[in-house]
Amino acid sequence: MSINKTNHTINNHGFVTLIWPLMGLAAILLFNLFFTPNFFHIEIKDSHLYGSLIDILNRAAPVILISIGMTLVIATAGIDISVGSVIAISGAIAASLIAKTGAPLLVVVTVPLLISMILGAWNGFLVSAIGVQPIIASLILMVAGRGIAQLITDGQIVTFENKAFEYIGNGFLFGIPFTITIIALVFGVTQTLTRKTALGLFIESVGCNPTASRFSGISVRSIKQVVYIFSGFCAGVAGLIAAANIKGADSNNAGDGLELDAILAVVIGGNSLDGGKFSLTGSLIGALIIQSLTTTILTRGVPVEVTRVVKALVVVAVFLAQSETFRNSIRAKFRRRTP
Amino acid sequence: MKIKIDRKYIPVIATFLVALLLYCGVGIRYPGFMTFRVFVNFFIDNAYLGIAAIGMTFVILSGGIDLSVGSMVAFTGVLTAFLIEKQGLHPLMAIVISLGCGSLIGYVMGCLIHYFKSAPFIVTLTGMFFCRGLANLISLESIPIYNPVFKSFVRLAVELPGRIKIPAIVFIFLLVFIAAIYIAHFTKFGRNVYALGGSSQSALLMGLPVGRTRIAVYALSGFLSALAGVVFTMYTSAGYGLSGLGMEMEAIASVVIGGTLLTGGVGYVAGTLVGVLIQAIIQTFITFDGTLSSWWTKIAIGLLLLIFILLQRFISQASRISKPTETVNI
Numbered sequence: 001m002s003i004n005k006t007n008h009t010i011n012n013h014g015f016v017t018l019i020w021p022l023m024g025l026a027a028i029l030l031f032n033l034f035f036t037p038n039f040f041h042i043e044i045k046d047s048h049l050y051g052s053l054i055d056i057l058n059r060a061a062p063v064i065l066i067s068i069g070m071t072l073v074i075a076t077a078g079i080d081i082s083v084g085s086v087i088a089i090s091g092a093i094a095a096s097l098i099a100k101t102g103a104p105l106l107v108v109v110t111v112p113l114l115i116s117m118i119l120g121a122w123n124g125f126l127v128s129a130i131g132v133q134p135i136i137a138s139l140i141l142m143v144a145g146r147g148i149a150q151l152i153t154d155g156q157i158v159t160f161e162n163k164a165f166e167y168i169g170n171g172f173l174f175g176i177p178f179t180i181t182i183i184a185l186v187f188g189v190t191q192t193l194t195r196k197t198a199l200g201l202f203i204e205s206v207g208c209n210p211t212a213s214r215f216s217g218i219s220v221r222s223i224k225q226v227v228y229i230f231s232g233f234c235a236g237v238a239g240l241i242a243a244a245n246i247k248g249a250d251s252n253n254a255g256d257g258l259e260l261d262a263i264l265a266v267v268i269g270g271n272s273l274d275g276g277k278f279s280l281t282g283s284l285i286g287a288l289i290i291q292s293l294t295t296t297i298l299t300r301g302v303p304v305e306v307t308r309v310v311k312a313l314v315v316v317a318v319f320l321a322q323s324e325t326f327r328n329s330i331r332a333k334f335r336r337r338t339p
Numbered sequence: 340m341k342i343k344i345d346r347k348y349i350p351v352i353a354t355f356l357v358a359l360l361l362y363c364g365v366g367i368r369y370p371g372f373m374t375f376r377v378f379v380n381f382f383i384d385n386a387y388l389g390i391a392a393i394g395m396t397f398v399i400l401s402g403g404i405d406l407s408v409g410s411m412v413a414f415t416g417v418l419t420a421f422l423i424e425k426q427g428l429h430p431l432m433a434i435v436i437s438l439g440c441g442s443l444i445g446y447v448m449g450c451l452i453h454y455f456k457s458a459p460f461i462v463t464l465t466g467m468f469f470c471r472g473l474a475n476l477i478s479l480e481s482i483p484i485y486n487p488v489f490k491s492f493v494r495l496a497v498e499l500p501g502r503i504k505i506p507a508i509v510f511i512f513l514l515v516f517i518a519a520i521y522i523a524h525f526t527k528f529g530r531n532v533y534a535l536g537g538s539s540q541s542a543l544l545m546g547l548p549v550g551r552t553r554i555a556v557y558a559l560s561g562f563l564s565a566l567a568g569v570v571f572t573m574y575t576s577a578g579y580g581l582s583g584l585g586m587e588m589e590a591i592a593s594v595v596i597g598g599t600l601l602t603g604g605v606g607y608v609a610g611t612l613v614g615v616l617i618q619a620i621i622q623t624f625i626t627f628d629g630t631l632s633s634w635w636t637k638i639a640i641g642l643l644l645l646i647f648i649l650l651q652r653f654i655s656q657a658s659r660i661s662k663p664t665e666t667v668n669i
Contacts (some may be wrong), residue, residue, distance in 0.1 A: 079460075132648055135404070135460060136601055140648070143588050144641025150634035258463060273458050303479070308472030315465045316451070326455050 020023045020321065021269050021285040026316075028292045047100075052295065054177065060291035061179040061287060062087070062238040063256070064284060066262035067269075068190055069234030069284040074266050075210025076132035077207045078127060080228060082119070083235040085145025089254025090239025092149045095158040095249030098165060105164045113236045118147070120232020121225065128224035141192045142259070149251035159248035169244025179241055187238065190230075191280050200278075203227060207275025264315055265290055289314075350598030350647065351610045355642070358594075358613050358620065362446075365624045372627060376503050381619040386512040387412065387571040389615045391586065392593040393519045393562030396611045399594050400523070400554045402457035402536040403602030404665070407448065409465035409586030414474040414567030414581070415441050419480035420578025423489055430489040438565045440619075444470065445561015449554035454587055457473045467587070474580035481579040493573045508570045515563065519608045532556060536603025592620060592644050600651055617643065 032052075041050035066083050073080045090112040097103045097111060117142060126137035171178040194200030205213040206223045214220050235255070243249050267273060268289055269282030290311065297307045320326045382389075391408045399404045415437040422433035432579035444466060451462045484490070496504040505520050523529040531552040534542040543549045572578050597614030620665025625631045 014664055108387070129650065132652060133601060135593075136648060139588060139591065140641050140644050143585075143644065144594065144638050146585075147634040147637030147641065150632070150640070155632055155634060260468065263464070267461065273461060304477070306472060306476060308468045309476065310472075312469035312472060314467045315461075315468070320455060 007085060012311045018270060018279065018282055018285070021060050021282055021289060022270070025285055025289050025292065026237065028253050028296055032034045032292075032296055035300075049057035052299070054180075056288065056291050056295050057180050057183075058177045059295070060287050061183055061241055062314065063261045063265055063291060064183050064260060064287040065186060065234045065238040065241070066231075066258060067265040067287045068186060068280060069281045070188075070259075070262045071232045071269075071280055072194070072203055072277050073134070074263075074271055075207045075275055075278035076205050076224055076227050076228070077210075077273075078224065079119075079263070079273075080123060080138045081135060081259045081263075082123060082138040082145055083142035084257065084259045085149065085233065086119050086232055086235035087148035087258060088249075088251050089145055089152065091243035091249040091254045092152040092158070092234040092242050092251050094165070094240055095160055096152055098160040098162045099158050105162075108162075108165055109168075109240065111241060113233060114323075115238065116236025117229050118232070120229040120235070123232070124225040124228030127226060127228065128221040142150060148242035148250065149249075149254075153249055153251045155196070156230035157248050157250045161247065162261050166244050169241050169246075182237065182241065186234065187284065188278065193279065204277050238278055261290055263310065264289070267315070276285075350650060351613075352598060353609055353647070353650060354598045354610050354617070358617050361617060361620045363425040364594070365620060365627070369624075369627045372623070375499075375501070377623060379503055379505055379509070381510045381616055381623065382512060382575070384622070385615050385619045386508040386568040387511050387574060388572060388586065388589055388593065388618070389607050389612065390515050391564050392590040392597075392611050392615055393515055393608060394560035394567075395587075395590040396594050396597070396599055397523070397532055397556050397606055398459075398560045398604055399591070399599050399601060400536045400606055401453065401532045401553060402539065403553070403566075404463065404591070405445075405448075405466075405557065405560045406460065406463040406587045408560070408567075408590050409443070409469055409583035409588075410470035410474065411441055411444065411564035411570055412583035412586055413562065414470040414477075415565040415573040416579040416582055417474045417477045417482065419569055419572050420484050421477050423484055423486045424482055430486055430492065435570050437460040437569055438562060441565020441568070442558050442562040445564070446554060446558040448561070452557065453550045453553045456529065459557075464631045465505030471580070475620065478578070478580060480575050484575045489573075490576070493576060505592065508573050511566070511570055511610075513567065516608070516612055520604070523608050528552065528555065533604055536605075538604070581609050589618065590641070592640050595651075596647050598645055598647070601648070 024041075042053060066087075070080060070083070081225040090131045093115060094108050097108045103111075123138050123141060126132045126140070127134050167178060168182075169179065173181045187193065194203065202218050202223050203211070205216070205218060206220050213223075236259070242254050265286035266283045267283070267286070269279060269286030271278050272280055293310065293314065294307050297310060345367050362373075391412060395405055395408060399500070418440060419430075419433050419437045422428040422436060423430050426433075426641070428436075448462050448466045453649040471667075486535050492507065497510075523532070531542070531547050531549075534545065534547055535549060535552050535556075539549055539553075542552075557649055568583075571582060575582075593614035594606070594611050595601060595614070596617055597606070597610030599610060618636075618640060622636055625636055
């Protein structure tokens with residue numbers, strides 16, 4: 001099985017895998033070019049950019065952020081399904097800090113991020129030190145985390161007014177929504193750290209074969225630990241954006257179901273759930289596919305709920321395309337036809 | 340003191356002890372807690388969760404996981420209500436169709452997992468999206484059921500002395516529970532499930548029908564989730580597309596707290612029942628207390644999950660260390 005796994009990861013990566021998600025994104029955009037009027041129209045109002053495309057990027061911010069963290073976690077053959085709850089906790093702390101204590105902005109931003117990283121470290125500890133399966137380790141935080149978030153906000157939706165903090169979710173920097181700046185920053189830094197240093201290679205080797213990595217001197221534990229902390233950090237940032245966006249913290253609904261979107265984004269982006277080689281760009285494209293699919297369906301006047309069915313069908317299709325057995329059976333059929 | 344306890348029983352025994360301790364502890368604080376009426380309520384309020392958790396037990400025993408449970412409950416609940424109220428179908432017919440749909444979706448998921456070697460977790464995650472979407476497609480609003488035949492079936496109850504009524508859903512739950520114990524421990528299929536969870540490679544080499552068993556497990560889980568949806572509809576007399584949110588986690592928690600190893604192959608259906616009861620006790624305690632908020636339930640369940648997972652880790656590590664020495668002795 002392990003031989004299979006390495007083969008799989010070697011064959012499928014690089015530009016070849018990126019081509020499918022890119023084509024998917026192109027197909028959705030093409031559809032909109034013909035059927036949605038003004039979809040590609042971008043205008044400048046009060047020196048701010050507006051338009052459907054900007055809107056997609058803006059709305060996709062939480063999913064993109066989480067899927068960046070999730071990509072690294074999945075690359076180590078793990079999974080983090082607690083991100084939704086971490087988003088709720090981070091938002092709840094920020095909102096409570098502003099509404100109840102009136103703390104300065106620096107505190108309001110750093111405290112939730114620190115706590116999110118501690119929560120990520122907790123997941124990492126369970127996975128790397130105790131050896132709990134990743135899905136179960138993060139399941140604990142997923143179940144308990146929502147309770148903790150509600151405990152922080154007393155089960156109510158905490159609202160606040162704070163111009164400086166709202167800037168995180170609604171502000172514009174040089175005419176571009178500030179959320180896009182955040183994504184670009186996080187994405188750029190992560191890409192540089194994983195591609196220009198050995199860190200990316202370490203993560204991939206841990207995902208491919210933890211035993212071999214350990215023998216070649218990589219500290220598997222600390223790599224896993226770091227990856228989960230980073231995932232917590234990304235969820236924390238997403239939580240701040242979500243809270244700033246609605247000027248409040250809704251512990252029940254903030255980040256609900258976002259973990260699934262992020263996992264789908266990573267998988268659609270051509271990353272294997274078995275771990276190993278990863279592509280952050282792929283995940284970014286995956287997240288954009290999900291968001292533009294949602295926006296497209298919404299602009300067609302179809303209820304939001306239908307997006308779930310469509311998403312499910314898209315994912316099944318992607319899975320079949322990724323499955324070696326399925327591809328082989330299709331290939332075999334074609335071979336039979338050609339004499 | 341020479342009591343020898345087989346290692347594989349430790350989680351189940353721990354679960355029983357925790358349940359007993361919790362029950363007595365809360366009972367001492369609130370005298371009204373230990374009445375038979377409250378005990379019956381455990382079963383009434385958690386019948387749907389219990390049924391779904393039993394399906395989940397089989398899946399986890401086989402070494403897989405089913406995340407579609409909660410949305411399956413919502414989907415089949417809405418479907419049943421829709422067929423009865425909006426389409427005017429006979430309730431029995433509606434229930435049969437719902438159960439069929441649930442089994443079919445479970446079967447398809449099983450096929451995807453087996454034939455295309457996809458991770459169970461991601462396939463059932465997709466199923467979760469799919470079912471929730473279907474539920475919302477049928478109706479966004481809650482559909483109350485006024486059908487007299489359905490109502491009379493819901494009202495069907497055995498009355499015990501002391502005006503304690505045991506409604507039909509409790510009997511459905513207990514029936515499923517007994518059937519599950521029979522299937523798990525006394526049939527070929529049950530033994531295949533355990534073998535599959537222990538090691539699918541060995542099961543395959545032994546010539547067991549691995550594929551058929553794996554697909555059947557997911558179909559069974561789909562069927563039981565659908566039944567849970569029907570029971571939930573009977574419990575609330577309505578179908579609602581947003582019900583069962585996060586229920587898959589409660590079901591998994593019940594199974595894990597019930598002492599079933601997440602790696603598969605080890606565990607008991609009876610443990611799951613106790614796992615469900617523990618959650619019921621915590622919930623009832625929080626309503627009895629009145630000052631504690633309902634979100635403490637989630638935190639408590641999360642904590643219990645953690646403790647039991649650590650216990651499992653400890654046990655499986657201990658047995659892994661002891662195994663090589665055994666072979667040396669031989």
